[in-house]
Amino acid sequence: MSIWIKHELCSGCGACVKVCPYAAVEIIDTKACINERCTECGVCLTSCKEKAILTDVTEKTVPDFSDRKGVWVFAEQRDGILNRVTFELLGIGQLLAKELNQELSAIVLGSKIDKLIDPLAEFGAENIYIAIHPSLNDYRTIAYTSVISKLVREYKPNILLIGATHTGRDLAPRLSRRLGVGLTADCTELSIDPEHGDLLQTRPAFGGNLMATIINRYSRPQMATVRPGVMQQIKGKSPNGPRKIIKSVSLSEKEIMTRILEVVKEERQKVNLNEAKVIITGGRGVGSLEGMKKLEALADLLGGEVGGTRVAVEEGWVTVERQIGQTGQTVRPDLYFACGISGAIQHRAGILGSKYIIAINKDPMAPIFQVADWGIVGDIHEVVPLLTEKLQQR
């Protein structure tokens, strides 16, 4: 593609020189000449009365992707244990594959992965692409990028989903650049456009103030990372069992470039907010560690977990892995109690999947009431212990 000047037609009037934003046209010996600063923006084309400026720049077209088939899911594992988000990806993957009438595949990398095959098949993977190599034992960016990009180039999937975990958000962008394809981050909804069959990728933007639906029209596979805790797991084994495709791998340390010198597990209380049926979350209104104890008592009684807003975490009333919201966890319990929480959009972003939301706040104008099923305007220090007491009596 380029822009050039037909010198027989050029009158040397210099109109194009004036309109060019880049000083990319000069008059040399009474004729306009385009230099290397030209960005092919096309501004000069209409300025020429003699129609001496020509171009072969065309409209961007959508390539033919009819050979791209299949929905792929990256099966994330650490120490031989699959990350929950893998099953969630398979869940949404099943729905998308069905809609497109294409197959669902998982792709798993590691050094020992025999135990991972059955669970992947049980949650819907019809094909499992496997790469085994000692260098793949722990996730490393370039090792995984290299192996997955080769698989994608060979088998040409239509869609590739990756969990928006720390691993996924390190891998997916690197991979997208290597494959030369677009990528949508941290999706909370995925569906198929009935008209063109494109993947509709919906995600929050501006801190959850806005939802945006994005499509990837010009490149394949359509890549997206998906927020953990949002999609449903669906059991469903394909009748002909999983087809295993084992790929041989050659990797050198020199090519991988990074080394993991140590893996430090931070002793964290085991929390599984994702699976909790009841969550009692405290915000600034909790006021102190003492205040938090009252919420814990209610949580214990209901067999639930406690959570915190960013404020509660920063105050040290709740540990950071219990933060709920945009930068914390996304949860979907049956029952969500928001206690002393204003309901900032960044917090609400993490709780919308809850079946029922109960808000307790002394400010009747607090935005949390807009997203609550039932609201109590009152002091949590009074209401929460009362609720606990009455529940015990029943």
Added chain:
Amino acid sequence: METIVMIKQVPDTTEIRIDPSTGNLIREGIESIINPDDRHAIEAALQIKEKLGGSIIAICMGPSQAIDAISEALGFGVDRGILLTDKCFAGADTWATSFTLGRAVEKINNYDLIICGQQAIDGDTAQVGPQLAEYLHIPQITYVKGIKEITEKKIVAKRLVESGYEIIGCGLPALLTVVRELNKTRFPRFDWLIDACNKRAPIEIWNAADLGVKAYQVGLQGSFTNVISTYTPTFKRRGEILEGDSQRMVEDLLTRLEENHLV
């Protein structure tokens, strides 16, 4: 040690409001700030410079007013700023952004370390850093929450993961994306801020031609992904506010929980 920090100018999302009738963002009166994570990127670069010497360049792609972000960076002690601005850069997705930033780095052609924020608060994608690292064929360490060791030749950093952290080492040049736990940011120096707003301040402005890119490679045209619609999230909830004194409200709540088989 030559360090490049990538800074983005973003609207302060804690202040954001949506026009209920149009569903659009109300941008008027909203302050533009340096993306919070990028402030930590600047701080990291300053600390490294204090230890190893060298210089720091801040690069920002954005509209012409994004020069304010660069001036602020100079106020912190960054040596040089480059604003990438051009009509045709507008509407870029992360693919086009990482390409444009990558061309700027190639033009500078002398660097040991690139530091980005983990993610920008307007888009929250966390994609630009790793995509830039791949474009430049250099290693990346994301979610950096600590730097254990840095020399002219290599870096050892703590990378935050869900179950704790990893200690990762690699040779330079490399790209880091950093999280706010990494450091405490300092305040800018007033006299440096004033100098940064001076005409002779070391700030350059580069457009598409300066980067040697074509219009179709950047901005909206150079993007693979397109936003096809936006909407404000709606909440379908009962929205029932219970009434009476605490006893009454708690009783009513319990009744409703029981009716719905929730307790």
